Amino acid sequence: MSGNQRENAFPTRQVLQIYKKKAKGAQKGYDLLKKKSDALTVRFRALLKQIYSTKSSMGDEMKEASFSLAEAVWAADSKFKYKLIDKPMDARIRVRVQNDNVAGVRLPVFEKMTDQSAAAAEAYGLARGGKEIEKCTKKWTTLFENLIQLASLQTSFLALDEAIKVTNRRVNALDNVVIPRTKNTIKYIESELDELEREDIFRIKKVLEVKRVKEAVERSEFMAFQDDAAASSAADQANMMNAYDTKDEDVIF
Amino acid sequence: MEVGKLVAVIGDEDTVSGFLLAGVGHRTANSTNFLVVKPDTPLKAVEEAFKSFSTRDDIGIILINQHLASDIRHVLKDYNQTIPTVLEIPSKEHPYDPEQDYIMTRVGMFLSGGG
Numbered sequence: 001m002s003g004n005q006r007e008n009a010f011p012t013r014q015v016l017q018i019y020k021k022k023a024k025g026a027q028k029g030y031d032l033l034k035k036k037s038d039a040l041t042v043r044f045r046a047l048l049k050q051i052y053s054t055k056s057s058m059g060d061e062m063k064e065a066s067f068s069l070a071e072a073v074w075a076a077d078s079k080f081k082y083k084l085i086d087k088p089m090d091a092r093i094r095v096r097v098q099n100d101n102v103a104g105v106r107l108p109v110f111e112k113m114t115d116q117s118a119a120a121a122e123a124y125g126l127a128r129g130g131k132e133i134e135k136c137t138k139k140w141t142t143l144f145e146n147l148i149q150l151a152s153l154q155t156s157f158l159a160l161d162e163a164i165k166v167t168n169r170r171v172n173a174l175d176n177v178v179i180p181r182t183k184n185t186i187k188y189i190e191s192e193l194d195e196l197e198r199e200d201i202f203r204i205k206k207v208l209e210v211k212r213v214k215e216a217v218e219r220s221e222f223m224a225f226q227d228d229a230a231a232s233s234a235a236d237q238a239n240m241m242n243a244y245d246t247k248d249e250d251v252i253f
Numbered sequence: 254m255e256v257g258k259l260v261a262v263i264g265d266e267d268t269v270s271g272f273l274l275a276g277v278g279h280r281t282a283n284s285t286n287f288l289v290v291k292p293d294t295p296l297k298a299v300e301e302a303f304k305s306f307s308t309r310d311d312i313g314i315i316l317i318n319q320h321l322a323s324d325i326r327h328v329l330k331d332y333n334q335t336i337p338t339v340l341e342i343p344s345k346e347h348p349y350d351p352e353q354d355y356i357m358t359r360v361g362m363f364l365s366g367g368g
Contacts, residue, residue, distance in 0.1 A: 048363050
């Protein structure tokens with residue numbers, strides 16, 4: 001698909017250097033990203049197993065907690081649930097979001113935070129069942145803590161999933177698009193430069209030849225001129241001699 | 254001092270009561286962080302509660318009973334925020350069913366597919 005595409009570069013030596021550097025950078029980037037993707041995937045797998053086992057056991061815990069609530073209701077006062085729900089209250093436990101860092105990916109992790117300033121566990125205005133209620137409270141608090149952990153695992157899972165997708169996309173982009181394009185561009189520039197060099201050599205040869213031909217012509221012209229000059233002076237001498245040779249009546253011989 | 258985020262609960266009476274006992278509940282004059290869903294609670298109310306909890310930035314986790322989550326599955330399907338994170342929990346009447354839990358199905362896919 002993108003096997004033969006290259007960038008539009010002006011073929012000069014400097015540009016060639018630039019592209020060579022780009023190719024090196026792209027290769028390095030690819031190696032680093034691949035490493036990051038591998039690290040993330042390893043962490044991801046471990047997370048999967050944890051989530052699976054925690055969620056499965058959580059079902060049982062929930063059952064226990066519900067049971068203990070039923071016990072408390074039975075022991076105390078059937079209306080106690082409503083009392084619980086209708087009162088104004090401050091959350092005694094909250095969660096704090098921490099950021100865990102894995103190979104550069106920030107994973108949110110929840111931590112239980114007890115707000116001591118909030119109103120402490122008041123008596124729910126009940127005459128009896130206090131012990132069951134306490135037991136129930138404990139059970140639900142434990143359940144809550146496990147749920148917080150599960151929530152952390154879950155968010156990490158989702159965040160990692162996204163991060164791995166993004167990283168793999170970049171790895172593939174580098175490997176299938178950027179690196180081949182840069183390599184093709186380098187090949188193109190090198191071949192153009194070779195072509196130019198060959199043209200240059202050819203042109204220089206031609207120029208030399210033309211010069212040589214010109215010189216040869218000039219020399220031969222010069223020689224011809226010299227011959228002519230010699231010939232014409234010889235001819236002049238001969239003519240002068242002839243001038244004496246013509247019969248002159250005055251000459252007796 | 255950092256103020257932690259609340260944990261919201263959308264569930265049946267028992268679930269909510271249990272968590273309120275643990276101290277999760279927060280009720281002020283203008284907002285609460287939980288919704289008790291009774292058999293006659295309209296689905297719209299559940300949807301609204303979820304939408305409002307998920308847009309509040311003082312809530313870190315939303316706990317929701319699994320059967321309720323299935324009821325508003327169409328809203329959950331498009332939910333992709335990291336915070337608040339949605340955790341499905343079983344209820345007394347509806348024990349945990351991993352096949353309904355969106356997260357578990359994806360985990361299962363990875364574990365069985367990718368190994």
